[in-house]
Amino acid sequence: MLKVRIIPTLLWKDFGLVKGEGFDSWRRVGSVLPAIKVYNRRDVDELVLLDITATPEGNEPDVDSIQGFSTECMMPLTVGGGIKNIDQIKRLLSAGADKVAINSAAYETPGLITEASDRFGVQCIVSSIDVKRHADGNLTCHSHCGQTDTGKDPVAWAKQCAKLGAGEILLTSVDRDGMMNGYDIDLVQAVTSAVSIPVIASGGAGNYDHLVEAIQVGGASAVATASMLHFTENTPAEARKALKEAGIPVRRTLK
Numbered sequence: 001m002l003k004v005r006i007i008p009t010l011l012w013k014d015f016g017l018v019k020g021e022g023f024d025s026w027r028r029v030g031s032v033l034p035a036i037k038v039y040n041r042r043d044v045d046e047l048v049l050l051d052i053t054a055t056p057e058g059n060e061p062d063v064d065s066i067q068g069f070s071t072e073c074m075m076p077l078t079v080g081g082g083i084k085n086i087d088q089i090k091r092l093l094s095a096g097a098d099k100v101a102i103n104s105a106a107y108e109t110p111g112l113i114t115e116a117s118d119r120f121g122v123q124c125i126v127s128s129i130d131v132k133r134h135a136d137g138n139l140t141c142h143s144h145c146g147q148t149d150t151g152k153d154p155v156a157w158a159k160q161c162a163k164l165g166a167g168e169i170l171l172t173s174v175d176r177d178g179m180m181n182g183y184d185i186d187l188v189q190a191v192t193s194a195v196s197i198p199v200i201a202s203g204g205a206g207n208y209d210h211l212v213e214a215i216q217v218g219g220a221s222a223v224a225t226a227s228m229l230h231f232t233e234n235t236p237a238e239a240r241k242a243l244k245e246a247g248i249p250v251r252r253t254l255k
Contacts (some may be wrong), residue, residue, distance in 0.1 A: 003251045004215055005045040005222035006239050007200060010231050012051045012081070013020055019230055021178035023146035025052060029230050034070055040074045044236045045251050047077050047100065048127075048170065048224060052145050053218055054082025055104045063091045066101070070096025078170075080128055082108075089116050093124060101170055103128040104143035107150050110164055117165030126200075127156055127166035132174045138186060146174045154187065155194045162195040168196065170224065173203035178227050182205025188218030200224050207234065208242035215248055 011018050011025050012032055018025040019136050029035075032049070041046055049069065055062060061082045070077055081103030089100050106113055107126065117125045130142045131154045141152040150157075158169055171191055173184040183204045192199045198221035201214040205225035214220045228234050240250045 002198075002221060003249045004220075004239075004243055005251055006211070006236050007048055007222055007224045008039055008044055008225040009050065009202065009224045010049045011191045011226065012049055013053050017179050018052070019226055021180060023052075023174050023177055025178075027142055028039075032065075032210050036055055036069060036073050039236070040072070042236045043143070044075055044146065045222075047073060047075055049077060049079050050101065051079075051081025053224075056147060056156075057201075061088050061092055063088075063095045066092055066097055067095035078126055080126070085112070086119065089120065089124075093120060099126050099167075100123050100128040101128040102166075103130065104148075104166075107143050107152070108161065109143075113161060113164040113166050117167065122165055122167035125165065125167050126170050127158070127161035127164075127168070128170040128172070128189075129158060129161070130172045130182075133184065133187070134244055142174060155190050158191045158199075159194050162197050166197060168198040168200060168221070170202055171220075172198045172224075177202075177205030179204055180227050180232075182206065182210045183214045183218060183220075183223075185218045187214060188214055188220055192219035198222060206232075208239055211243060212246045212248065215243070217247065 007019050011071050016031050017036045019029050020026045076098040078099040084105045143149045183201045188201045200222040201220035201223035205228045211223045230244040
């Protein structure tokens with residue numbers, strides 16, 4: 001089993017970071033640079049930074065800001081939000097991003113994933129998939145920060161993204177986002193069983209047991225979390241310790 005990564009997620013809106021529930025991110029939780037510096041000290045495995053206003057407002061990725069953030073970031077950085085073409089991806093990677101997360105644009109131009117992975121390498125391309133569970137139990141993928149129902153089945157779409165050349169999948173449950181009541185394990189398990197590329201479980205983590213469940217039951221290769229680290233006393237170091245005690249290999253051995 002590959003070593004499991006613990007990945008804090010930062011939601012970037014206008015001039016600061018936000019968090020909320022179900023993609024309704026209204027609560028201000030600080031600024032990007034101080035958060036990056038905190039996670040540098042906490043020695044996390046990776047960091048995901050998502051500009052949640054870029055796509056809905058039709059904005060370009062803020063490459064200048066990413067360059068400033070990446071200069072301070074001592075861990076691999078995945079950047080998403082507003083990405084529509086190869087030139088933007090090139091500029092973000094040149095600015096210091098290690099990976100880019102592609103979501104909405106892939107539904108309109110699936111070939112973007114293939115072109116990007118061919119040009120920059122599969123390790124740089126993350127397919128971000130946001131999923132809502134409907135009252136009848138059916139699941140569909142949503143684009144534009146959860147605002148648009150694409151009608152696509154998440155398992156089928158994940159398989160297509162993997163076939164197109166995505167290096168990994170960031171799988172987020174919109175319904176569980178910010179609730180801290182656990183990941184949608186059925187969703188995670190369905191996707192991990194269908195693809196051979198790594199799947200990052202996202203949306204719902206509230207304690208260390210949720211992380212363990214996503215890996216041991218859901219089959220996730222990594223776990224992303226935001227509220228659990230923003231609003232509780234839980235820490236990346238203790239999360240890593242909990243995974244290790246559950247018999248899950250982690251990227252760094254605790255001293």
